[in-house]
Amino acid sequence: MKEIAYFPGCTHLHTASHFERSALSVFEALGWRLVEKFNWICCGTVHGLSTDNLMQNVSAVRNLARAESAGARRIVTNCAMCYNTLKQANEMVKRDEDALKNLNEFMDDEPDYRGGVEVLHSLQLLREIGLDEIEKRVVKPLEGLRVAPYYGCLLLRPREVAIDNPERPKIMDEVLKAIGAEIVRDARLKYCCGSYHTVDRKEIVLSRIDEIISAVRRRGADLIAVACPLCEFNLDKRQKFLNKGGLPVLYFTQLIALAFGKEEDCLFEKHHVDPRPLLKERGLLR
Amino acid sequence: MRKERELLRRVMEISGQNLYSCYQCGKCSAGCPSVDFMDFTPREIIRAILDDHEEVLHSQTPWICAACFTCTIRCPNEIDISRIMEALRQIRLRKMHDGIHPSKIPVDELLELPQIALISCFRKMTG
Numbered sequence: 001m002k003e004i005a006y007f008p009g010c011t012h013l014h015t016a017s018h019f020e021r022s023a024l025s026v027f028e029a030l031g032w033r034l035v036e037k038f039n040w041i042c043c044g045t046v047h048g049l050s051t052d053n054l055m056q057n058v059s060a061v062r063n064l065a066r067a068e069s070a071g072a073r074r075i076v077t078n079c080a081m082c083y084n085t086l087k088q089a090n091e092m093v094k095r096d097e098d099a100l101k102n103l104n105e106f107m108d109d110e111p112d113y114r115g116g117v118e119v120l121h122s123l124q125l126l127r128e129i130g131l132d133e134i135e136k137r138v139v140k141p142l143e144g145l146r147v148a149p150y151y152g153c154l155l156l157r158p159r160e161v162a163i164d165n166p167e168r169p170k171i172m173d174e175v176l177k178a179i180g181a182e183i184v185r186d187a188r189l190k191y192c193c194g195s196y197h198t199v200d201r202k203e204i205v206l207s208r209i210d211e212i213i214s215a216v217r218r219r220g221a222d223l224i225a226v227a228c229p230l231c232e233f234n235l236d237k238r239q240k241f242l243n244k245g246g247l248p249v250l251y252f253t254q255l256i257a258l259a260f261g262k263e264e265d266c267l268f269e270k271h272h273v274d275p276r277p278l279l280k281e282r283g284l285l286r
Numbered sequence: 287m288r289k290e291r292e293l294l295r296r297v298m299e300i301s302g303q304n305l306y307s308c309y310q311c312g313k314c315s316a317g318c319p320s321v322d323f324m325d326f327t328p329r330e331i332i333r334a335i336l337d338d339h340e341e342v343l344h345s346q347t348p349w350i351c352a353a354c355f356t357c358t359i360r361c362p363n364e365i366d367i368s369r370i371m372e373a374l375r376q377i378r379l380r381k382m383h384d385g386i387h388p389s390k391i392p393v394d395e396l397l398e399l400p401q402i403a404l405i406s407c408f409r410k411m412t413g
Contacts, residue, residue, distance in 0.1 A: 015400040045406040049353065049372035051302040056409070081402050157355035158366070166359050191319045192354035196407035199399060200386045204323055204350065233400050 004125065005072030006034035007063065009082040009229075010042060016079070016229035018267035022253040023078045023122055025265035029137050030129050038063075038070040045081055046196075047088035054102055060089035061103045065113035076120040078253065080228035083121040084154035087161040090119050121155060122253070123171050123227060124163050131178040139261040141180025145282060147255065148184040148216035148224045149173050152231045153192050166190070172252055176225060179259035184221040188212045193234040205234050206241055213239070213247050222278060223248040225255055237272045246273030258284060291338050293377075300373035307363040308332045314357035314367050323350045328357055328367050331374070348374035349385045349411065379413030386411040 012020035027034055040063055048056025063086060067075050077083050093100040094115045104112040126134065149172035156166040164171040169190060173183045193212070194205030212235065216224060226232045226249055236249035254266045263285065268276050279285035298305060308329075315327035324347040326334065334342040351371040358366045375385065386407060396404075 010401040010405075042405065044409070045402050046353065046409050049366075049369045050300045050376050052300060053376070079402075081406070153354040153356070157359050158368075159359050191356065192352055194320075195352040195354070196403050196410065197350075197352055198403050199391065199395075199407040200411065201323070201350070204320055207322070208319060229400055230402050230406075233403065237398070 001031055001033050003033050003035050004120075005037040005067055005070070005075045007040050007043070007067075007075050007077040007082055007086065008036065009077055009079040011079060011229035016232065016251075018270040019078055019229060019232070019251045019253060021265050021267055022251060022257040022262075025262045026253050026256045026260060027122075027125070029260050029262065030126075030133055032125070032129065034076060037072050038066040040066065043082040043085045044089070045085060047085050047092075054099055054106070057089045057092065057099075057103060058106065060086050061093060061100075061113055062107055062110060064090055064093075064117050064119075065104075065107065065110045067117050068113055069111040072117060074118045074120055076122055076125050078122045078227070078251075080121065080152060080154040081230060083119060083163075084161060087119040088158070090115070090117065091160050121163050121227070123155070123175065126175055127171055131174055134175065134178045134256070138179050138259045140259055140284060142176075142255060142259055142284060143180050145181050145284065146184050146220055146222045147176050147181040148186065148189060148219070148221040149176055149252070150193075150212070150224050150226050150231060150235065150249075151190045152226070152228050153190075153195070155227060156190055172225065172227065175252065176255065179256055181255065184216055184219045186212075186215045186219055188215045193231045195230060195234075198230070198234050198238060202238070202241070205238055209235050209238055210242055210244075213242070213244075217247060221247070222282075223250055223275060225250055225252045227252055239273055248273045248275035248278055250275055288340075293338065293340050293343070294335050296377060297335055297370060297373045300376055301366070301369040303365050303367075303369050305332055305336055305365070305370070308336070308365055309363065311362060313360050313362065317356045317360055319354065319356065320350050320352065328371075332365075332367075332370065335370075343374065343377060345374075347371070348378075353410070375410065379411075382413060384412045388412070
């Protein structure tokens with residue numbers, strides 16, 4: 001069994017426990033154990049974009065310092081927001097010596113961070129493990145299931161943190177193809193879901209998800225796959241305000257777990273739009 | 287007395303971006319997924335700052351922008367427009383003008399919203 005340091009992020013303990021359970025199950029089947037090796041805290045959720053306010057990076061860099069002092073050279077996370085925030089802060093301090101020095105001085109209760117940690121998203125770890133390895137473990141190929149892989153913003157932008165080509169991503173497509181799914185593509189799959197405006201301007205989120213869901217539905221998608229707990233909340237839970245008949249939205253890890261025969265780790269009941277009738281109809285679920 | 291182009295100077299300082307390199311092609315606004323909700327398009331925001339029109343400080347646009355970075359990766363002159371929006375938010379936030387009042391969020395919503403939605407919203411919209 002191989003090991004890698006793991007950063008769950010807040011949602012994995014609460015609203016996105018089905019993301020965590022399915023992801024850990026998938027990686028275990030592939031021979032990898034994701035281990036919480038350091039005392040992690042909130043990633044900060046959004047990267048500070050002003051030049052004169054380092055405070056917004058303290059949370060992310062504190063995690064990186066703790067990871068480094070625990071001996072982790074790489075950390076992996078499932079959450080696209082955690083990935084983006086940790087990775088952007090990491091790139092910033094690697095580029096800007098003064099910023100790193102200031103942050104280290106401010107966090108005088110932590111060991112200094114030296115920039116020696118690499119931040120990975122779980123899709124990158126899957127790519128590293130290899131599509132062949134994934135294919136080998138499939139016991140129930142998702143044949144005939146038409147999946148629209150929704151990348152959203154934070155795995156692809158800004159360019160310096162992109163896990164794939166930001167205009168033509170295919171990393172999630174390839175993983176889903178390896179488990180037998182058919183891929184539905186649309187330009188809107190890499191556009192914003194409305195993000196945190198789900199708190200203060202829900203109308204923006206409803207307009208965004210209506211556009212995305214209508215587009216993939218026109219292209220014949222059976223469901224949408226996501227890699228971010230906020231995208232999942234907006235695309236799935238906020239559908240209750242659309243009144244248009246639900247389109248299921250699942251984490252990519254739930255689909256892999258299903259194909260690996262690990263139904264018990266999918267927790268499909270945690271979704272607003274219940275995917276089980278569709279999966280039963282396709283013979284993928286008992 | 288109001289200093290000439292003070293807003294431009296502040297935005298360039300906080301964002302670290304050179305607004306003078308904008309040639310108004312409008313790619314930022316063409317690709318913006320939330321432009322329909324904005325009162326000024328991102329291109330108009332930059333023009334207004336360059337023209338020293340301080341009313342952009344009261345525009346809704348920086349509060350609508352959720353930093354999805356689509357404009358940022360597409361600008362032919364490599365201007366990070368997300369950082370310009372952040373600078374406009376910061377100028378307001380540093381004068382105690384918050385974009386959201388957490389106490390007004392209904393309790394049933396609070397119970398349902400994931401933590402990352404609340405924290406990211408508060409971090410972007412409160413000072």
